[in-house]
Amino acid sequence: MTLKTLLHAAKGGFGGLAATALLAGPAFAQAPAPALSEGNTAWMIMSTVLVLLMIVPGLALFYGGLVRSKNMLSVLTQVLAVASLTMIIWIIYGYSLAFTAGNAFIGGFSKMFLAGVTHETVNDGGSIPEYVFLAFQMTFAAITPALIIGGLVERTKFSAILLFMLLWVTFVYYPLAHMVWHADGYLMKLGALDFAGGTVVHINAGIAALVGAIMVGKRIGYGKDLMSPHSMTLTFVGGALLWIGWFGFNAGSALTAGPVAALALVNTLVATAAAALGWLAVEWAAKGKPSMLGTVSGVIAGLVAITPAAGLVGPIGAIVLGAFGSVVAYFFCTTVKNALGYDDSLDVFGIHGVAGIVGSIGTGIFVAPVLGGVGVEDYSMMAQVWKQVVAVVIAIVWCGIGSAILFKIVDLIVGLRVTVEREREGLDLSEHGERAYNM
Amino acid sequence: MTLKTLLHAAKGGFGGLAATALLAGPAFAQAPAPALSEGNTAWMIMSTVLVLLMIVPGLALFYGGLVRSKNMLSVLTQVLAVASLTMIIWIIYGYSLAFTAGNAFIGGFSKMFLAGVTHETVNDGGSIPEYVFLAFQMTFAAITPALIIGGLVERTKFSAILLFMLLWVTFVYYPLAHMVWHADGYLMKLGALDFAGGTVVHINAGIAALVGAIMVGKRIGYGKDLMSPHSMTLTFVGGALLWIGWFGFNAGSALTAGPVAALALVNTLVATAAAALGWLAVEWAAKGKPSMLGTVSGVIAGLVAITPAAGLVGPIGAIVLGAFGSVVAYFFCTTVKNALGYDDSLDVFGIHGVAGIVGSIGTGIFVAPVLGGVGVEDYSMMAQVWKQVVAVVIAIVWCGIGSAILFKIVDLIVGLRVTVEREREGLDLSEHGERAYNM
Amino acid sequence: MTLKTLLHAAKGGFGGLAATALLAGPAFAQAPAPALSEGNTAWMIMSTVLVLLMIVPGLALFYGGLVRSKNMLSVLTQVLAVASLTMIIWIIYGYSLAFTAGNAFIGGFSKMFLAGVTHETVNDGGSIPEYVFLAFQMTFAAITPALIIGGLVERTKFSAILLFMLLWVTFVYYPLAHMVWHADGYLMKLGALDFAGGTVVHINAGIAALVGAIMVGKRIGYGKDLMSPHSMTLTFVGGALLWIGWFGFNAGSALTAGPVAALALVNTLVATAAAALGWLAVEWAAKGKPSMLGTVSGVIAGLVAITPAAGLVGPIGAIVLGAFGSVVAYFFCTTVKNALGYDDSLDVFGIHGVAGIVGSIGTGIFVAPVLGGVGVEDYSMMAQVWKQVVAVVIAIVWCGIGSAILFKIVDLIVGLRVTVEREREGLDLSEHGERAYNM
Amino acid sequence: MKIVMAIIKPFKLDDVRDALTGVGVHGMTVTEVKGYGRQKGHTEIYRGAEYAVSFLPKIKIEVAVASSQVDMIVETIAAAAKTGQIGDGKIFVLGLDNALRIRTGETDAAAL
Amino acid sequence: MKIVMAIIKPFKLDDVRDALTGVGVHGMTVTEVKGYGRQKGHTEIYRGAEYAVSFLPKIKIEVAVASSQVDMIVETIAAAAKTGQIGDGKIFVLGLDNALRIRTGETDAAAL
Amino acid sequence: MKIVMAIIKPFKLDDVRDALTGVGVHGMTVTEVKGYGRQKGHTEIYRGAEYAVSFLPKIKIEVAVASSQVDMIVETIAAAAKTGQIGDGKIFVLGLDNALRIRTGETDAAAL
Ligand SMILES: Nc1ncnc2c1ncn2[C@@H]1O[C@H](COP(=O)(O)OP(=O)(O)O)[C@@H](O)[C@H]1O
Ligand SMILES: Nc1ncnc2c1ncn2[C@@H]1O[C@H](COP(=O)(O)OP(=O)(O)O)[C@@H](O)[C@H]1O
């Protein structure tokens, strides 16, 4: 059995899910019966926990280490509060809007407050409880808005961030998730590939952060004052935990503990390693010194680049994709950003947006069996790359316009930015009444 | 099949265990044969590792970040040493006292030094090796004494802490664990619900810490000197890792990777998110600023509140329980504690004790099928709440009296408190001969 | 069924693998069919992730916290870059050299670039995808060189470290892994026991670090200047995460989620706890104060000592082995090192080398069924201990000579050491152009 | 005018600050320093390495005052900072030629 | 010679450094300090505990200068450090008897 | 009496402390400071952002001494702190009007 029918067989679930049934080699062929699998359930519970680990403490530390110490707690609080808020919304209407039948762009309200979800309902593949499936997806819907924070740090009001994220998941994230991952979704039907969330999560967050960085404006003293990261150690820890958690994100997107997850596991190791070495090498060549922050930035860029491709390309394809995504992201973070002058403070666009685009388009290339990929039915590289480009463009446009409107609305309601005095004092004291360190 | 017979079917094991067999929906009904399940075993090994993650580095950092830097290492050492000590005791006689037949209050000595435990013995449900079951329970018996440390920090002798914990697990923890989780146990027979350890772990630790805080006395300068936490960042990391590890604690208490664990997974996500938002909201309203420490304190309060209920209530019940537990804990930590003037330094009672009580009693309410819970046989809300109250009162009385006696004994033998000079110098130097930071 | 035929039944795989099939008790006997197991796969994916967690952030923090803050980032970058580099080499030729047929000392090139590895290939036991097996082994091949860094910190060139590690895995690690873990391997055939890598990983890394420490020379000011660890907190966190991740290392080496993993789980808990208490106790007795660093050092020593024995000895044997390994390591780190005067900066030899030797030889003793071990066919304590000694000696000689030659080569090509000015300024600024902290 | 520079034990800072406020001093500048003196330090042990640490944490307080107030202020600080144990610290008085308040441009006594 | 010691707001350090470089001062020593004065502090809350923090972060700059340059340098610092808001800080001038450059042994004005 | 204030390279602290102890000085106060001077700083790069850091870590040592001892002490410090490379630092001597040992109330020379 081959993988040719991969995406067209998807029946209302997650891209990776359908993949699993189809990837089944001989060893697996006896057991695709729609019974709960304790092994798959064990893996998917862990995957859910791993994605939560990416958010707290992973992302919170990765971002927090990069700001000045007077704003550390604001970052930590924002990440935690945004994740908490979007988890509750997920239960109320998010899961329903993203994963129930509706039209090509959005689901319905039939599962609001998890109506109809019980111990006995299972996911579409049938091998894990629906509770696990919705919890796993919940963490995706929570990390994506949290990623956006990186473009807004050190100057944005806490209230503005909460309000924006509430609106953004509703009007930008849930529709895009529906388009990409639901059987009726526009991009799913188109045949665009996104194994674990390259468009829905990374391009989406990258674009929103870029729009936000521009609309909120630069930090006081940007480009003039020393704004060195207050703790590179914490950034390292956060980056490392993002890598660790990303195995839940990528290999978990198989929704089973089988060969697809296995391939995603290997790819999430080697694409990342290659990306770390890639950034390190170009930086060493270009600036004379290979930096820790560069190496860790490469790690993240590699993880982003392999996300849409994790269960679809071979390990050598993964190495190439990771290294290439990393080098392109390096170029954006160091050259393009400075040239254009916007203050995407923690490079959400430069890393997640850029490597996400590279990965999404590259998936269309490296999925080719001749390049070691698993292939899709009637594969033609040109056609597949075109579908990938369409998906990327739709994500950029949808998110770009949506985010701009929502930032404007939030600005009108609560105001986006703190006062100059508060910004200078630091958000920890002015917005949260605490200090991070009292050594 | 319903869950009505839940607790009465428990046959010598853990509350959650019996639940599993009974929760089996159609998909599961074919497979309750008493064979080892690799999926369940995989999940339970991970759950054990996750609970260990709660202790080190989770709890150690959560507590350590809150003390002054001169006492940081004392907290880390205490947590690690107490966990190590109680793990060894668990092998020697703890497992036997807690989980073998005896009377309604304590087990026997038949499994001292793990006598009779082999590769071939399994847990009562039959699906995981007994080694895994006893390792999982070992981590519970290790984290509970470690929690108590929070009431004693910055002034208690290291030797006193070790001696107290040795006595305390023997005379307070093992009996209570037996009463609640063994088939012969008094509270198990009574029908009190405690899915993952609300009474045994949290109320128990909270009360012991309160007694300890009072008997050891206030720190020098308490209420007068600035005692701000030395690193809120570490407290955040610790809190986040507690959340991560708590999935092992709660969903692991299902002892299987099936629908019960799935429900506990969802509840441990949403109760916590709701609790974080709950504390944040009341603090914002009451003090004008939502703090990071408040949000993380809400996380812990929510986790504590959902612990006894994790596999028993529905997600909406979990949200209510989490938010409510958090708000009540807020009130205790900020108002009641100051009014009464005891120095429960890191709010073990205020958070674990208080939210534990809220959760234990709330479990009796939200387990109601009409409120989305899984129900118990012959459920009546009044009756069930009464059983829960009895269990709470027994835990409080047993632990309160026991702890007071043991603290007194330890005071007589080695003395509870370091000298004023040592306290002022900091326990790191005076008790351990090291400093935490040399930047 | 007993375990007597344990090692002789190994058919081309990992020691622990064969063990599993044989350990099967009654409950297991029905299911040893060579089909993929979702439960085993779930556990082995998690084990792989756990070993990665040992490297980043685990080992990086454990080591990083012990250096002065001016060298913090150099340690973090070295660990991350070395792991990344050796992962890519693993794909190119490492896996092939270690795990394909060849002669008794090295494998062949048949699986270069993972040739022939597909979705459908499985490990030798047949229950997990080959992708998972090779990913798991990849993390072992990455952590071992990373461990060596501890002997070289604060003075070695970044380029020298990368080049050395590239050569070292090729000429020292892959051959030794092949000898110990491949069916044709010299030490496998000899019948030497190494459950999870006592010789291949720990003795190997310990010896290489010792050779490196001597050949690179002492740090400027060693033995004279205050070189206190810059953050004991980070060392604690790293040590704790090493413990957490080590469950993947040890229990994962069973390659299945069954009774062998269960035993390794228990042993990895209790040997470590005993070792922590062991170091704490001797230090308290000898120096008057039990230190945090001592307790954590005990943790690592215990983990190292139990590594070769994890699935082979009983829990009581594990306690003895852990405590003994810890005390011997204490003696080396505090007395022998000072007497001999070499600057094995972070005690890689003192802990990994020494406890690794104790554990390897002790495995030959405590595997005895009469001491609670699982036994091997035709067991005789003298004979088995002799085999263990032979394995240890071969590892020491092979690694000692190989490492010395490779360090010499690297010295000739790029030079081992930075200039005095760069060393004094700190490697973070001089080699990486960054500072770790800007508080 | 004079600058009174006191080296005290860290835990006495609040007492000294309160005492100074009590006698009408409403400005001071504080620095974390390390002191070496008769008070003996401690030994730290990190695995095999033992270090005798002879520098102890101290607080330096600098107060600019009118010359007429110097004695009173020195006494106030001394009284508040005293524990009677070795390591209590020193008070030094230095000459101060000029003072300026940046915000207003006021000088000398008016600037304090 | 004199030592000019200025206590300023932290975010003004770069401005002051640039201004001093502009008038030919090429050496200075900077210390992180905490200041107590008219500028009111803030309140921090950690769960139940509220602390009024009255010491605020400030930067102390010390510049040794020839006596003839003192006024110019005080003015330069004052101009660069001024925001007009409370807490801008102080400038103190102290007498300096001798100066020595360790590297060369040069003394007094030549050492600066 | 005088206050000798030396700005030195951090890694020279132990040498200077030992040299001072050698000539009978048994008290000093040490502060971590940042120095700006002829010694050029370094460049740090954090992704796209390059910062030229001109303040370098230095150590400030303050020793109160009897006037008669000043020259000897200045020489001792200078000798111990010297590497001959740019950035070795300065030694400043300031006048000291009074000194007091808080513990005993001893003043002036007896307080040192
Ligand atoms: N000659 C000195 N110059 C500057 N500071 C000093 C001098 N002597 C002591 N100090 C400071 O005063 C502190 C207390 O001095 P010490 O001799 O320990 O105790 P005591 O003042 O009680 O005799 C020292 O830690 C140091 O900071
Ligand atoms: N008498 C003083 N002696 C030493 N430092 C002082 C004195 N008064 C004020 N300072 C320093 O100057 C800073 C600013 O003083 P403050 O009274 O707050 O504002 P302003 O200078 O605008 O009146 C203080 O934080 C403190 O560091």
Ligand SMILES: Nc1ncnc2c1ncn2[C@@H]1O[C@H](COP(=O)(O)OP(=O)(O)O)[C@@H](O)[C@H]1O
């Ligand atoms: N005019 C000055 N006033 C105060 N401190 C100074 C002055 N000039 C230099 N320093 C201090 O002395 C240190 C060394 O000075 P620098 O010019 O770099 O080297 P050198 O002393 O060898 O000429 C500086 O880092 C600074 O801390």
